[in-house]
Amino acid sequence: MSDLPQTSQTDTSDEPGREAHLDYVQDVRDAVWDRDARWLARLLGRLHPADAADLLEQLSGDDFAACVDLLGGQLPTSIIIELRDEYREEAVEVLPDDAVAAVLGELDSDDVTTILEDLEEERRERILEELAPEDRASLEQGFAYEEETAGRLMQREYFAAPEFWTVGHTIDHAREHADDLPAEFFEVYVIDPAHKLKGQVPLATLLRTPRDVNLSDIMEEVESDIRVEMDQEEAAYQFQKYSLASAPVTDDNGRLIGMLTVDDVVDVIQEENTEDLLALSGVNAADGSDTVLDSVKSRAPWLAVNLVTAFIASAIIAIFEGVLDQVVQLAILMPVVAALGGNAGSQGLAVAVRAIAEREMEGDAGRRAILRETLTGLVNGVIFAIGVGIIAFVWFRSLELSLTISVAMFATFIWAGFSGIVVPLTLKRAGADPAVASSVFVLTLTDIMAFFSFLGLATLILV
Numbered sequence: 428m429s430d431l432p433q434t435s436q437t438d439t440s441d442e443p444g445r446e447a448h449l450d451y452v453q454d455v456r457d458a459v460w461d462r463d464a465r466w467l468a469r470l471l472g473r474l475h476p477a478d479a480a481d482l483l484e485q486l487s488g489d490d491f492a493a494c495v496d497l498l499g500g501q502l503p504t505s506i507i508i509e510l511r512d513e514y515r516e517e518a519v520e521v522l523p524d525d526a527v528a529a530v531l532g533e534l535d536s537d538d539v540t541t542i543l544e545d546l547e548e549e550r551r552e553r554i555l556e557e558l559a560p561e562d563r564a565s566l567e568q569g570f571a572y573e574e575e576t577a578g579r580l581m582q583r584e585y586f587a588a589p590e591f592w593t594v595g596h597t598i599d600h601a602r603e604h605a606d607d608l609p610a611e612f613f614e615v616y617v618i619d620p621a622h623k624l625k626g627q628v629p630l631a632t633l634l635r636t637p638r639d640v641n642l643s644d645i646m647e648e649v650e651s652d653i654r655v656e657m658d659q660e661e662a663a664y665q666f667q668k669y670s671l672a673s674a675p676v677t678d679d680n681g682r683l684i685g686m687l688t689v690d691d692v693v694d695v696i697q698e699e700n701t702e703d704l705l706a707l708s709g710v711n712a713a714d715g716s717d718t719v720l721d722s723v724k725s726r727a728p729w730l731a732v733n734l735v736t737a738f739i740a741s742a743i744i745a746i747f748e749g750v751l752d753q754v755v756q757l758a759i760l761m762p763v764v765a766a767l768g769g770n771a772g773s774q775g776l777a778v779a780v781r782a783i784a785e786r787e788m789e790g791d792a793g794r795r796a797i798l799r800e801t802l803t804g805l806v807n808g809v810i811f812a813i814g815v816g817i818i819a820f821v822w823f824r825s826l827e828l829s830l831t832i833s834v835a836m837f838a839t840f841i842w843a844g845f846s847g848i849v850v851p852l853t854l855k856r857a858g859a860d861p862a863v864a865s866s867v868f869v870l871t872l873t874d875i876m877a878f879f880s881f882l883g884l885a886t887l888i889l890v
Contacts, residue, residue, distance in 0.1 A: 595638030775847025804844020
């Protein structure tokens with residue numbers, strides 16, 4: 428096996444990149460097969476937890492399970508929480524109950540909730556029953572809130588102080604109760620006797636202020652307004668909007684009950700963006716552990732929907748079967764109109780879905796976007812109508828055919844620009860997810876317009 432990398436979590440000045448760490452994949456496999464738990468523990472302990480997680484994720488499913496089983500309680504908790512969902516779930520499933528219980532005792536409450544979600548209900552109850560009643564009650568609090576809400580995402584450890592405390596009192600209290608503080612925090616939250624949030628004091632302000640100054644004199648207004656039942660995507664939007672490192676979470680009465688930190692919110696933003704991107708194509712994320720059957724189950728339903736919409740477009744073509752029999756050139760040029768119109772609609776749709784996710788389509792902004800995309804379709808329609816008209820005339824030497832495809836192309840581009848923005852906005856107002864449902868409707872509508880306008884005009888002009 429290779430020498431161990433000379434890096435650690437506390438000394439990263441000369442730490443090699445992720446690619447260098449992945450050079451140890453074969454060494455890890457060899458260590459697993461040789462049952463060399465000591466070497467594995469030393470290697471993983473020298474890597475940053477994220478790099479160690481990357482390294483373990485390169486193993487096959489069997490090798491990964493064998494590695495976790497071999498290390499058992501020696502697998503660092505910091506690495507487990509860095510693993511991607513499917514690998515973390517596998518790790519928790521392989522670890523014995525006592526090792527999982529030990530992991531729970533080392534994590535912040537938000538990470539504890541993540542681990543508990545990975546457990547089957549029967550096993551979760553079995554592990555929690557072994558804990559002291561107060562510890563069990565604390566760990567179960569995260570499940571009182573719905574999935575994908577701020578309450579499920581937040582951590583319940585935070586630093587709060589009464590508004591009448593002085594800076595000196597606050598600092599002394601933090602030092603005396605350091606073990607009870609969150610691993611990382613950026614503000615001291617100021618509360619009243621009813622535990623209602625009054626404001627916050629950034630740590631930088633706290634450390635620069637004389638000890639005898641009251642917190643009420645230096646506290647700032649909290650810019651965010653994150654309630655416990657708020658959707659995690661909306662909470663993440665507030666982090667983006669106000670450039671937050673952390674934010675307090677309150678209940679419906681304004682009482683402070685937890686906080687969100689940027690590391691958790693970054694994961695939410697990435698997950699939501701990836702979900703929207705994949706939904707535009709009608710697929711789900713494919714993990715390294717996914718089987719062919721998993722991929723088929725996630726994609727086949729959308730292909731079935733597309734099958735139905737394809738027959739709708741075919742039905743439009745069938746209406747003009749007689750025209751196609753008389754003018755064969757129409758069958759040659761038909762895909763050009765549909766393909767360009769579909770691409771134009773997809774471009775507008777991609778812009779619209781991103782803007783909706785970024786909250787850029789509210790009120791007048793939505794109306795301006797409809798006008799902008801429609802005019803964009805109009806201008807592009809003029810450009811490409813002239814282009815395809817010239818090509819059609821050079822190819823078939825028919826002015827009537829050239830005029831037909833030019834007008835059809837122009838109409839299709841305008842319709843594609845309009846539908847690409849209106850469809851996702853309409854679906855959003857109807858309560859549907861624009862990213863999931865829009866593409867099927869937009870592509871179907873542009874195909875119908877392309878075929879109907881092209882073949883309809885051909886009927887009027889050429890027949």
